Amino acid sequence: MNRVLAHTGARFPIIQAPMGWIARSQLASAVSLAGGLGVIETSSGETANCQREIQIMLDSGLPFGVNLPIRFLKDEAMLRYVCESGIRFVTTSAGSPAKFMAPLKAAGITVYHAVPTLDTALKCVDAGVDGLVVEGSEGGGFKNPEEVSTLVLLQAIREKTDIPMVAAGGIVDGRGMAAAFALGAEAVQMGTRFVASAESPVHDNYKQAIVAAAATGT
Numbered sequence: 001m002n003r004v005l006a007h008t009g010a011r012f013p014i015i016q017a018p019m020g021w022i023a024r025s026q027l028a029s030a031v032s033l034a035g036g037l038g039v040i041e042t043s044s045g046e047t048a049n050c051q052r053e054i055q056i057m058l059d060s061g062l063p064f065g066v067n068l069p070i071r072f073l074k075d076e077a078m079l080r081y082v083c084e085s086g087i088r089f090v091t092t093s094a095g096s097p098a099k100f101m102a103p104l105k106a107a108g109i110t111v112y113h114a115v116p117t118l119d120t121a122l123k124c125v126d127a128g129v130d131g132l133v134v135e136g137s138e139g140g141g142f143k144n145p146e147e148v149s150t151l152v153l154l155q156a157i158r159e160k161t162d163i164p165m166v167a168a169g170g171i172v173d174g175r176g177m178a179a180a181f182a183l184g185a186e187a188v189q190m191g192t193r194f195v196a197s198a199e200s201p202v203h204d205n206y207k208q209a210i211v212a213a214a215a216t217g218t
């Protein structure tokens with residue numbers, strides 16, 4: 001048992017990344033059922049649909065998380081819903097988590113924030129987050145223009161703080177996971193790898209394009 005497993009309730013330290021429209025209950029429940037941690041997205045902005053997906057996960061009794069991408073939330077409806085619905089684990093991303101911390105912590109929720117740089121990581125530690133998703137520039141999705149690789153970022157953050165770290169960006173298998181753990185991570189978060197999985201809801205052509213992509217394809 002490590003700190004991320006204690007925080008999430010998952011059996012294995014493998015987190016399925018939040019991804020707009022893709023990270024819904026079909027994928028998240030398969031990951032959580034297999035012992036990892038499924039995460040439900042809210043970046044699609046489809047408040048009612050995301051709430052329905054979260055309710056499916058709550059009804060399943062499986063451990064899971066919800067992502068709140070701060071800059072992309074059009075109002076406070078999703079934050080309120082998350083605080084009131086009995087969710088135990090939230091990742092925040094895309095913005096400062098500072099103003100979200102008080103309501104989330106008051107609701108007894110464990111909060112990890114996704115960080116692309118050392119500076120942001122240290123600000124988040126000061127803001128009182130419970131852990132960090134350390135997201136290198138290899139990762140898929142919207143990225144910070146200040147590019148720092150997963151390998152460099154994990155080492156830089158571990159040098160300055162002992163906070164639990166989830167490594168994200170460019171990890172697809174056990175070798176990448178072992179490397180992340182050697183650098184101090186206690187879990188990995190994978191996005192692209194899960195987009196290409198059988199349980200992912202995207203078209204098969206998208207999955208095949210990922211499998212066929214070159215190492216320069218990010």
Ligand SMILES: Cc1cc2nc3c(=O)[nH]c(=O)nc-3n(C[C@H](O)[C@H](O)[C@H](O)COP(=O)(O)O)c2cc1C
Pocket residue numbers: 017018019020022041042043044067069092093094114135138139140141142168169170171189190191192193195
């Ligand atoms: C299609 C796609 C959509 C994403 N959407 C989100 C999102 O809504 N919120 C978020 O915090 N991260 C988002 N991300 C980033 C992932 O959470 C994750 O950190 C990243 O995919 C890890 O890198 P990898 O794709 O190399 O595994 C997205 C990534 C992808 C590929």
